[in-house]
Amino acid sequence: MTYDTVITNSHVFSSRGMVDQNIIIDDGKIVGFTNDVPASDNIIDGHGLVSIPGPIDTHVHYGVYSPINRAAKTESHAAAIGGVTTMMRMLRLGGSFTRSLQSQLDAASKNHYVDYAIHASIFTQQQISEMNFCVSKGVRSFKIYMNLGGEVGHVYMDMPPDSSALVAAQVDVTDEIVEQTVKAAAELDCPVLVHAEDYESCGCGIKTAKEKHQDGLSAWSSSRSPEFEAKAIKTVSKFGRDYDCVIYFVHIGSERALRQIEEEKKLGTKIFVETCPHYLTLSYEKQSGYLAKVMPPIRTENDRKAVWNALSQNLIDTIGTDHVANQLKLKLGGDDVWGALAGFPGIGTAVPILLNDGVNQNRITLNQFIRFTSENAARIFGMYPQKGALEKNSDADITMIDLKKEKTVSSDLFGGFSDYIVYEGRNLKGWPVKTIVRGELVAENFEVVGKLGHGKLVERKNSMF
Numbered sequence: 001m002t003y004d005t006v007i008t009n010s011h012v013f014s015s016r017g018m019v020d021q022n023i024i025i026d027d028g029k030i031v032g033f034t035n036d037v038p039a040s041d042n043i044i045d046g047h048g049l050v051s052i053p054g055p056i057d058t059h060v061h062y063g064v065y066s067p068i069n070r071a072a073k074t075e076s077h078a079a080a081i082g083g084v085t086t087m088m089r090m091l092r093l094g095g096s097f098t099r100s101l102q103s104q105l106d107a108a109s110k111n112h113y114v115d116y117a118i119h120a121s122i123f124t125q126q127q128i129s130e131m132n133f134c135v136s137k138g139v140r141s142f143k144i145y146m147n148l149g150g151e152v153g154h155v156y157m158d159m160p161p162d163s164s165a166l167v168a169a170q171v172d173v174t175d176e177i178v179e180q181t182v183k184a185a186a187e188l189d190c191p192v193l194v195h196a197e198d199y200e201s202c203g204c205g206i207k208t209a210k211e212k213h214q215d216g217l218s219a220w221s222s223s224r225s226p227e228f229e230a231k232a233i234k235t236v237s238k239f240g241r242d243y244d245c246v247i248y249f250v251h252i253g254s255e256r257a258l259r260q261i262e263e264e265k266k267l268g269t270k271i272f273v274e275t276c277p278h279y280l281t282l283s284y285e286k287q288s289g290y291l292a293k294v295m296p297p298i299r300t301e302n303d304r305k306a307v308w309n310a311l312s313q314n315l316i317d318t319i320g321t322d323h324v325a326n327q328l329k330l331k332l333g334g335d336d337v338w339g340a341l342a343g344f345p346g347i348g349t350a351v352p353i354l355l356n357d358g359v360n361q362n363r364i365t366l367n368q369f370i371r372f373t374s375e376n377a378a379r380i381f382g383m384y385p386q387k388g389a390l391e392k393n394s395d396a397d398i399t400m401i402d403l404k405k406e407k408t409v410s411s412d413l414f415g416g417f418s419d420y421i422v423y424e425g426r427n428l429k430g431w432p433v434k435t436i437v438r439g440e441l442v443a444e445n446f447e448v449v450g451k452l453g454h455g456k457l458v459e460r461k462n463s464m465f
């Protein structure tokens, strides 16, 4: 028989280690590994490259500042160039899921270059009562924003498809909403993703800092102290234990938060931890301007080192980018740090940053890199071994990396919606050069060559941990 594709000459790296074999692909799946070259329609030459399981970005905001039918196109373009084969959307809707989820799913289904999955944010009692509806539509994880409420309850929801008007909203994610969400998720056997910052404390912190006329990223950090993260971590971890629910902490970037999480794990809460590339690379001590404003804030050099340390000891499970597809004119709307928009793009730079700062500088091994960028996420979110593995019958989601390739980061490299990037001008060594999603080459040498609409919603099962 003739297979669809054979990848030759690459080093194949998966959790079972490194093998120098050819990968046979048919019908979007890996069908085997061989030492010969069987007949095939396509050959992808991987000489000098390492084939790894396609990275999964667990944390992506798109559809907020442009509608999903456009955002999926631009941001999955950036994902493909950055070597990401599955992007997980943080869906934020204000009203009823039964009314607005289907149109989001339909608009997304035709506009991705890479595969995607969805976490649904929960803000109201009505949405809690519709979590089972979300599960019936393939949305099997839920996000709560403990940072949103009271004086800091303002948020932009995702736009309806085809719209272009921002959807401003005011929400109150009270402890009651948090507890009820955790309870409902436990009954549905779904993990809850938690933005852990106590909104009341943050509201006070911001008010005080503004009264003192403080400015800059250091003021932003001190107004949202790591203590406020620890407080929220404590609250939700208790609910996690009470209802036996898996808690997944998104974007952990401070030593204090990491320490609190270890304490809660000892008390018996089932916890997974995500960090973001910016907590590994940036601190307010070294970063000027407002571009790197984000929630939770980038912290000190000491915190940055603590996050690397936790990662190297496998106390962190996943890397999500917290990518926000926004633009400069929105980002720098005010005259000071308080007026700037939080969040920045990062889906294209996650893989090269981890290769440059992590693998190539011996902070983490390539084996750890694979677990942090794909395998753990696939297990936690019910996609393993369809995703996150290079095994027979897995989806042929394969990213081929060149550990020696050097390139300077610029925002126009990725073709996303954003017109800036916090890493502009940074030279990185170690880049993805071929991105393959279910057997189709979607990006090669910083060009997207795939078909729009190839990306599909991943069918998920229960968590595999």
Ligand SMILES: [Zn+2]
Binding pocket: 059, 061, 090, 322
């Ligand atoms: Zn986020």
